[in-house]
Amino acid sequence: MVVYAGQGDPRRSIELLWRRPVAEQRPGPKPGLSVDAIVDAGIAVADEQGMAFSMRAVGERLGRTAMALYTYVPGKNELVDLMYDRTMAELPTSYPLADGWRPAVTRWARDMWELYVRHPWVLQVSQARPVLGPHEFAVIEALAAILVPTGLPGRELRGIVGAVNYFVRGAAQTVAEARAAGGATGEADEEWWYARSAVLMEIEPDLAEKFPALHLLESDREPVDPELPYLENDAVENFRNGLRVLLDGVEAAVRAVAKP
Amino acid sequence: MVVYAGQGDPRRSIELLWRRPVAEQRPGPKPGLSVDAIVDAGIAVADEQGMAFSMRAVGERLGRTAMALYTYVPGKNELVDLMYDRTMAELPTSYPLADGWRPAVTRWARDMWELYVRHPWVLQVSQARPVLGPHEFAVIEALAAILVPTGLPGRELRGIVGAVNYFVRGAAQTVAEARAAGGATGEADEEWWYARSAVLMEIEPDLAEKFPALHLLESDREPVDPELPYLENDAVENFRNGLRVLLDGVEAAVRAVAKP
DNA sequence: CGAGGTTACTTTACGATGTAAGGAGTCGCA
DNA sequence: TGCGACTCCTTACATCGTAAAGTAACCTCG
Structure with a gap:
């Protein structure tokens, strides 16, 4: 809903x-x-x-x-x-800029991500039309305040703020729903995955040949944190690497503005 | 739901x-x-x-x-x-790589975006645990097949595939839900926005001073397509600019691998 | 101080929803 | 010809958001 x-x-x-x-x-x-x-x-x-x-x-x-x-x-x-x-209102309203925008955005993203995981239902409130409450404003203000000093134009900034937002939301959704689904059925991630992949392998044994790139994509997988369940490990890894790539893109934009 | x-x-x-x-x-x-x-x-x-x-x-x-x-x-x-x-199954299962990965990923993203807008309910199917159907596999395979030839390691690739996915989903959600909400109440975007911002300005007149960065963020806004409603214009603009930034990040990663 | 109006909260009820249970009819095969 | 598997229907139930109307508490004004 x-x-x-x-x-x-x-x-x-x-x-x-x-x-x-x-x-x-x-x-x-x-x-x-x-x-x-x-x-x-x-x-x-x-x-x-x-x-x-x-x-x-x-x-x-x-x-x-x-x-x-x-x-x-x-x-x-x-x-x-x-x-x-x-x-x-649980989130900070400003972030220190002493080390530049990048660590600040990273911290903003992590805080946001943790909030989503703490309150997964928040992810189901529509994004399209903002709620227009004071704290919602404050959260976006906090992110905007980090990025405005880079000197990027409004158009660019909106794209970046949107992208960071979407990314964090999506990444968080993955963990949150993994937990929710597991919690709802009392089924752990591993069991869920195991039951399905077993049936899948039986019915469609040549999956790896049918989807070679996907198979390659799943290579050299190492648990980031052995304490965490399967799917959550994935999510944490994807969050870190994805955010890094995204911020590299922002860095390119910032450099382009700094030295024209 | x-x-x-x-x-x-x-x-x-x-x-x-x-x-x-x-x-x-x-x-x-x-x-x-x-x-x-x-x-x-x-x-x-x-x-x-x-x-x-x-x-x-x-x-x-x-x-x-x-x-x-x-x-x-x-x-x-x-x-x-x-x-x-x-x-x-409505999406292509492969994209031409003649001009390199970047236009291919761009086209993949646009196709995906359009599918979400065409079938907004798809956005509400949980992402956490894949449905594991043949066409879902095919869609991710198509994206993976574009990126694998870049030579990026699996860890990096997963982060990128995730980020692109999350981004497209989020961007699409914004338009899709704007339309759905408007359609549900029969209320056009402009009216919705106007009614609310009027009340907001009346109750909280010093918004611009309270959230200066946000105010700056909203500057030099120009309609991308005058045919489209207000919020959709925003969404289209954010999609273009956000995707560009994200792909710049990918480009950095690709270059780093090509020339170590 | 007592009447009247306003408010807080309850009870009851309605129309959705997903789906369990059981029955009626239809067809292939022994 | 009849048995058993199958499709599809009717009925029923729990659960949901919330409309309507009633009851009791309380402030204000005469």
Whole structure:
């Protein structure tokens, strides 16, 4: 389930995201909950159960029914937006530039990647239309602030920011979903892979000849970290090497601007 | 809804994917449907309604009930796997290398990008655990076959293949979801953006000062194609520039191997 | 202090969804 | 001719987001 950013009333959504203070001293019973409490509960539930968490589960965690949430939040979509933005607050808002842009971007990417792995459901919030919350802005600001001093033009910068973003997201998705799928079925990566590749080899024994380049691609594979499961090792390796290549490309662009 | 690759019986899944021929001349009534017909109908419905299509809708398109499908296909997850692999068959299985790897990879990326935009639901099939169908293999084989002749080592190649993949997926997701969200609500990009940015400016007037780098990032924006809606223009621009940067990185790696 | 209106929260209910269970009809082969 | 495998249907269930309406708590104003 990909959740699209606030399709309801834009004003209500944005006021919630930016925490417009609600008028105090209102008639009626004291609120027993708060938007913050609901968002926290939502994140906790989503971390456990993934994006397919239910409003009932969030309510239950707060000792309420699902419908109680609708007093504070217009619907599940908007709650997810709030959860998304609150999650982004876990990241630093700036990175030291003492050693230049490259280590800074690398650290930004690693932090982002770790956040995705920590909160895999975030990967299922639609990227197309930004949530437009304060912390989402801050995260991209942090990356932009690293790259702007390179002197690259806006067009170039947007391409780079996009590419780094896409890359980190994709790389993280690989681990996150590997874990989620394993967790859901209780099946470890190795078992999953083994069961399938065994059947595959039996049904299609000449795979290696049919896809020679792919076979070559899988050569000299060495575990980066023997503690980690199979697919995760792959993902970590791909993240490191892929990011290096990508940043080499950025370096070329930066050099081209520095010495025209 | 992210759909995880075949969590059911591995043998059944893989036999379906590789179209193990079913014994003919079986007792019982003649099958009125076929796996192929169901997969086609599924793709058609998913293209219209997205990944949240229902088994009932697929059945209806074939003049059957939802339950009729379960005779041919174990469940929705497996059907999605089949749809995914069939979709990958739309792509070329090899690219000419006459002009070197770079234009070939560029074309691969563009073809892939267009496929994602054509079938946005494909973006929601989990990447972590491959579907392991013949056409999925063929698509990665095509990319690998372009890059293997560069002489790069396996580790490096995997990083690059991953990065290109992630990048294309991410870039495509941006357009695809922009369209899907617009299509779902009947709301054009411009309206969506306008409604939100107006409220945002009203509530948080000093955005530009709060996020200076972001503000700079948005500078000198020119529509690539005036026919296209707002967000799509962005996406196309980001795709071009991002891919160029990424391939510059690959070029650096290739040169490093060529002349050590 | 008491009435009236507003708010917090609950109960109930509705229309989706994926799919399990079981039955009705159809056909090949003994 | 009948048995058993097969296709397809009907019915049913749990689960989901959330609409509607009711109840009880509480502030404000007379």
